[in-house]
Amino acid sequence: LHDVGQVRAWASRPPKGTLHGHFRVFYEAVIQKIPWQRVYTDPLRTLAYSVDASVYRLIPKMVVRVHTAAEVMYVLKVAVSTGVAITFRTAGTSLAGQAQSDSVLVLLRHSWKGIRINKDGSLIWLEPGVIGAHANRALLKYGRKIGPDPASLNYCMIGGIASNNSSGMCCGVSQNSYHTLHALRLILPDGTLLDTNDSSSVESFRWSHSSLLSSLAELASDVLANEDLTAKIRRKYRIKNTTGYCINALVDFSDPIDILTHLVIGSEGTLAFIDEVAYRTVPEERYKSCALVFFADMRAAARCTAALRELNTARSDGVKVAYAVELMDNVCVRAVLEKPGMPAFARDFAADETALLIESRSDDPSVLKTLVQALSDTLGQYPTVGTWEFTSDPDLHQKWWNIRKGLIPSVASVRDPGTGVIIEDVAAPTEKLADLCIESRKVFERNGFLPEAVFILGHALEGNIHIVFAQNDLSLPANVDQFDRCQTELCEVVVGQLDGSLKGEHGTGRNVAPFVEREWGAQAMTIMRRIKALFDPHGILNPGCILNPDPKAHARNLKPMPLASAVVDRCMECGFCESTCPSLELSLS
DSSP, X not given: OOSHHHHHHHHHSOOTTSSOHHHHHXXXXXXXXXXXXXXXXXXXXXXXXXXXXSSBBXXXXXXXXXXXXHHHXXXXXXXXXXXXXXXXXXXXXXXXXXXXXXXXXEEOTTSOOOEEEOTTSSEEEEOTTSBHHHHHHHHGGGTEEOSOBOTTTTTXXXXXXXXXXXXXXXXXXXXXXXXXXXXXXXXXXTSOEEETTOXXXXXXXXXXXXXXXXXXXXXXXXXXXXXXXHHHHHHHTTSOOOSSOOTTHHHHOOSHHHHHHHHHTTXXXXXXXXXXXXXXXXXXXXXXXXXXXXXXXXXXXXXXHHHHHHHHHTOSSOOOSSSXXXXXXXXXXXXXXXXXXXXXXXXXXXXXXXXXXXXXXXXXXXXXXHHHHHHHHHHTTSOOBSOOOOBOOHHHHHHHHHHHHTHHHHHHHTSOTTOEEEEEEEEOOGGGHHHHHHHHHHHHHHTTOOGGGEEEEEEGGGTEEEEEEEEXXXXXXXXXHHHHHHHHHHHIIIIIITOOBSOSSSOOTTTSGGGHHHHHOHHHHHHHHHHHHHHOTTOXXXXXXXXXXXXXGGGXXXXXXXXXXXXXXXXXXXXXXXXXXXXXXXXXO
């Protein structure tokens, strides 16, 4: 295809032989209600939408842009009748392969921008195509924000934030989508719309779907009758966990409607379509104070982190003394030595120095002063390297947070051409943070990665770390084997040794779907399979994600990174730039 005219000609009516069987039937049915200009089958655009921010690539047979709930209902109806699987996608910044399909990809990012806020800003209703930062911009005048705060907030969209139960640097567990959900408007695979903010919709659903609700109540009863499983669920959700379905809904709620909506959160589009999310917002405190503190090694930083977390848990009023504690290991520190805001003495580091970026917040300057004093007193009990102090200088704050938030793109930009960036996302109880970091690093070094090529950073306060590394060409079997070994061994460290989470906030996707049972056990896995069968009996929603019987699914459909040019080769295909792309809506964006 050499010009736009050919692309348009192809999209108007796919050449005979390019779509076969039920895909052809699906296409002919869909264009009866959705203009053919929004149904893509040409190889250029299907290839363009074959990747998300993960290491995977699946080329869809077709891409459908939907603009309304009625169109989604119709697409679902056609999918069920033809047996064609569909996957919903908003920004495409997912990191575990959950926004891809080799069947039909349904795009939402070009519309679905609705925002509604109540009078005091305590509640916000958001459609799935709203960028997270835009929601916060709308809430700014109320002094509020949404709870989830992923590092990609300026680019990712509400559909993905809710579907992955994303968290971030500051929200921890208590302010993620699951815990700040007020209401949900969703569409089930059978085309039924449920709006839990509308009492008449709820009552109608209780009547029309009494069997589904009874089955969910029975599931909850089965779980609660199993004391060991109930205890395991409660224990595992004290830390960040997005491995599998949010089965904590079965022990946290008694009303089947609440169970249903909270199961849909974090389900990665495998149970229902999220048409609108209503969040309880959280305060955006006006006054902030930060410190960038260095420690001699990872264990020293981890011991201090545990003490800082204790300051939070010891309070009965819910106030966070430490609002955020972000970790950067020695490899990260060396990579950002020349960045604005880095102290000059850091250039003399030569060993395992580890950094913590610590922030406290309040709406009351006098309260903030008290919180900062408590943090300083605690930090004073631990040996640090160099000097540090808390400051309220917004320019310095911005420089420090730019360092932390820019680490992954910085790493990506200096990797060798032809390599892809992989970001692991694991969590463990905070008291095991040092072991998590040290033992995870050993996995990669044991499998041939140089120490300076593995970067460990993350949300220390929650025991949630990201392991960032450049993976060599995954079109070569030897490199695929290396990737497979790292994934498998990391699973044994995180689950077998530390009783942690294989995914803390990035969702299960394809990346850890084969390991869900290893983390959760056979009983919980049976519960998850029952959930999937209840919601999606025809198996049309995002198959292969979360539940996948293929033990090597994580090592299949891996994305090659062929060399193109010096400029293009630096791209990590994260999607972060797309929302500000000047050619958005005019080209392949």
